[in-house]
Amino acid sequence: MADGTLPPVLTSSHPIGGLTPLRMTGVRLVRKGQVLLNIEDLTIGSAGVTVLLGPNGAGKSLLLRVADGLVRPDAGAVTWGGLAPDGTVRRRIGFVFQQPVLLRRSVRANLKFAMGISGLWDRRKADRALEDAGLAGLGDRPARVLSGGERQRLALARALVLDPEVLLLDEPTASLDPAAVAAVEGMIGRAVARGLKVVLVTHDIGQARRLADEVIFLHRGQITEQAAARLFFADPRSAAAKAYLSGLLIP
Amino acid sequence: MQDFGAAFRLAGHLLVSGDPDLLEIVARSLAVSLGAVLVACLIGLPLGALIGFLRFPGRRAIVVFLNALMGLPPVVIGLLVYMMLSRAGPLGPLGLLYTPTAMVIAQAVLVTPLVAALARQTVETLAAEYDEYFQSLAVPWHAALGALLWDGRSALVTVALAGFGRAIAEVGAVIIVGGNIDHLTRVMTTAIALETSKGDLALALALGMVLILLSVGVNAAVMGVRSRAVEAGHG
Numbered sequence: 001m002a003d004g005t006l007p008p009v010l011t012s013s014h015p016i017g018g019l020t021p022l023r024m025t026g027v028r029l030v031r032k033g034q035v036l037l038n039i040e041d042l043t044i045g046s047a048g049v050t051v052l053l054g055p056n057g058a059g060k061s062l063l064l065r066v067a068d069g070l071v072r073p074d075a076g077a078v079t080w081g082g083l084a085p086d087g088t089v090r091r092r093i094g095f096v097f098q099q100p101v102l103l104r105r106s107v108r109a110n111l112k113f114a115m116g117i118s119g120l121w122d123r124r125k126a127d128r129a130l131e132d133a134g135l136a137g138l139g140d141r142p143a144r145v146l147s148g149g150e151r152q153r154l155a156l157a158r159a160l161v162l163d164p165e166v167l168l169l170d171e172p173t174a175s176l177d178p179a180a181v182a183a184v185e186g187m188i189g190r191a192v193a194r195g196l197k198v199v200l201v202t203h204d205i206g207q208a209r210r211l212a213d214e215v216i217f218l219h220r221g222q223i224t225e226q227a228a229a230r231l232f233f234a235d236p237r238s239a240a241a242k243a244y245l246s247g248l249l250i251p
Numbered sequence: 252m253q254d255f256g257a258a259f260r261l262a263g264h265l266l267v268s269g270d271p272d273l274l275e276i277v278a279r280s281l282a283v284s285l286g287a288v289l290v291a292c293l294i295g296l297p298l299g300a301l302i303g304f305l306r307f308p309g310r311r312a313i314v315v316f317l318n319a320l321m322g323l324p325p326v327v328i329g330l331l332v333y334m335m336l337s338r339a340g341p342l343g344p345l346g347l348l349y350t351p352t353a354m355v356i357a358q359a360v361l362v363t364p365l366v367a368a369l370a371r372q373t374v375e376t377l378a379a380e381y382d383e384y385f386q387s388l389a390v391p392w393h394a395a396l397g398a399l400l401w402d403g404r405s406a407l408v409t410v411a412l413a414g415f416g417r418a419i420a421e422v423g424a425v426i427i428v429g430g431n432i433d434h435l436t437r438v439m440t441t442a443i444a445l446e447t448s449k450g451d452l453a454l455a456l457a458l459g460m461v462l463i464l465l466s467v468g469v470n471a472a473v474m475g476v477r478s479r480a481v482e483a484g485h486g
Contacts (some may be wrong), residue, residue, distance in 0.1 A: 066382075068387060070383055086389075087389030090387055090389045095384075101380065101383065102383035103402055104402040104403075117388055117389075117390050117391075117394060
């Protein structure tokens, strides 16, 4: 991953003809006269971790939502392996939000609901997912009384237990302490090692350095740079990315 | 003041001794109001949940209308139900006027908007919270609605209790459609009104005490449900 080597080839049970690459062409989103997103051409491949990096308000989270079909652009096309992001496609994509949306139920019941929707409920598999998330023994606890780190790991486990082909993560470690960040990153790392494609939004440069195989830098709703992580961090080409990496405050 | 003191003592005696007339009125009041709340919940909960969950043209107007219905005076509802059930009304042939069933109908009409409006609010708040997650999982609408009702169950129980509180304390509608007939349609509130007008304060006070106890009980139940929900992380 961050050392420049790509993770192993996909080992998931999904058939060939999967959802990657993600392609966006001519995607444009305007609200109240302000251009929030303007993506001329974007392709995200099938391997490793792609990090969407940029300052607050750059359009990173919005791009992720447009990619998942949660927000419909005013213009342009979004496809996953040639398919539009409709409900069927969305069920093959995992999405973890910055503020995890947990049902007012027990930890295990949260997994049960997600798996039940896809007709995949399997208690042993759910318990294995909780174990992987470091939540073994908390299955019967109400999800909403968990700590911030536990909540985010539960949200991640709930997404991973569905065996998604792609995992979209919207700042999953924002407002978590270093230990909680390490636990979440550990889960992401293990999932990637199993061959899962991850698209991660962050404005944490350190996290991007640790996890990214590829970086897409956004500024004011536009992609200013897309490069392999090593190249990006060694020699960013766009002025905005240079300023951002050097710690300057960019508007 | 001496009369008041005597009335309180007599009221206490009626309660402690389990006066048959008093118990009959209390039992009828509970039966009518619980029946009305049951009907109101069967109609109001799904109706409110659907309005809170679905997005359709004119929804905002319906919400405003529903909220306005919550404030309808019971006597107006009593009058409307009376006109429906009276011999010349569309439901006249059913012969329900001045029966406990008529009182259940009137209270159900009174309470249903309250239940629907509060259920709408509960489900709408929860739906907004769950919206993106449900979309990302492509949850079918009926499964989403079921999940919202289940996860909002604590709040919905308090909605039902609020409905019961309104029904049991109401006098205007039931006195019009029930007629306050002894041993048939007399309930606590109508009996209090009658006995007070007759100057027989003891029975009125005894029934008033039962009403206050019920009110305290309902509020305690609401608080209990809420605190349990918060403790369980469901609030």
